[in-house]
Amino acid sequence: MSADPWNVYGESLESRLFLGTARYPSPKVMADAVEASGAEVLTVGLRRQSPGKLGGSSIWERITNLRRRILPNTAGCHTAREAVTLAEMSREIFDTDWIKLEVTGDDYNLQPDPYGLVDATKELIGRGFKVFPYTTDDLVVCSRLRDLGCEIIMPWGSPIGTGKGLLNRYALETLRNRLPDVSLVVDAGIGLPSHAAQALELGFDGVLLNTAVARADDPVAMAAAFARAVEAGRLAHRAGAMAESETAEPSTPVVGTPFWHDKSA
């Protein structure tokens, strides 16, 4: 099949895998995993690194040197105001108007706070940011985010770090059907390459993951596995899947089967 680039806020991308840069055994393993994943977009969290004092400079430089697009995130922010402040710092540090917006509503699940998310999205778009909101799979919240001007929306598959995959397939399918003009990326909850493939098969434009690669026994091999799964899922979506059926349909014609072998007779 032909090359299959997609578009994010006017940027053309080949890879449909966004990769996080946290929790790897070392920066070297992270760099090798990025290479193996083929990811063109990397997320970076700044919240705890004293960004106001440029505390994380050495690791930011390491990540910048990988020459991928940087998508800074606001992980660790609990209010719209905090997220907006951190977004402004991220824009300075990484010289990008892209921001993965996270506003946490529940600390243990790291479940997004839809109210803070919508408020922060509105404010940030007003300030000229290109917002990538991390949200639950709620249709109304996602519609609101689209109405505010988000060209991409990133619902969770399941809570961050759980690796449980796509817990609510129905909700994700609904989003795909109801928001056909928005890029949709499953962010969070992906544990296995098969989960990533499922998301792409559903017609999602991409997946974002971190823990599944960073905490694998061999992160570099797992990154390669995800690259292939994402490619397989996308190909499958474009190829058009057969319809599911409740009864078996033999793939070999039965006309020539001897009658004593035909159980229905």
Place this chain on the structure above:
Amino acid sequence: MRIAIVGAGLIGRLLGWRLNEAGHRATLFERSERDKPDSAAHVAAAMLAPMSELPDSDAEVYGMGTASLPVWRQWLPELDVPHGFDGSIAVAHRADEPLLTTFERVLRARSDEPPRRLDRRALDELEPCLAPTFTSGLFLPGEGWIDNRALLEALADRCGEIRYGQAAPLDDDDAFWIRRRRSPLGAPAEFDAFIDCRGAGAAEPGLRRVRGEVVRLRAPEVNLGRPIRLMHPRYQLYVAPRTEDEYVVGATQIESDSEAPVTVRSALELLSAAFSLHTGFAEAEILGLDSGLRAAFDDNVPRIYWRDGILRINGLYRHGFLVAPAIVQAAMNEIDLEVRRCGSASMAS
């Protein structure tokens, strides 16, 4: 040989001690004042846990760590420093059980000695004060802890002269060394060899700094004899025992150069982890909240190498105490080679 060591942290002091024992004369240069120590070793929880660290460390670090354990067992009684080698225990709260399973799987695959599953009774026998909260755990035999501050003090008397408040300014590195190696007008040099043990204070190419924060507590209601590691979805949390009811709870791991004091968020995380391990920590006294910077290279593996005629030891990351004896041994070998290589020349001067 007369050896100048820059940086009187863990490696500087240990190396000074071993060099003196081997008949050399070490002099240490330390940036901080005597009563205001700022080395990573001063803050560290100082666990000797090669197995527990496996999921986050290279095979090389594991090898150095296991090789270092018997050396510590020999050195610590000699230095009269409080320590323990009764193994360590890993536990998880019910919601985090899968993390303990993963931890066990990695250890079984990669360590020489498999961890032992503890049921409630076995856990109760080893650490009775964990049993009310936890019904199972993992036992990692042979792992231990050191009283880091007692060790640094014990070494201060044995590592040679420490010149406090004297450092090589980072931006004037070469001038510092040249001044001491080639004194003006051909006067005899003060030292025959130079070792850089500055850790996070060094400006080595490729070196980065990783911030860590710990809480030191005195908890008479808690009675733990071993380091305890608590599985958590996002952090590595552990409690390391000291003498006299003291405990060190650590550690955050933040990719940051910031030397600012411990943040409220980190303090909350560490303290709630301790409290969730044993409610007796509720009435503990907070003796200190400390932050420090660990130096690390890109692969988080320590390095020993010569650059500009100076032996550089750095990048011990979060494994300083774990690998220190192996590192010191390797450095001693380098110095021995150096003595043999240019021994006659430097003796003549």
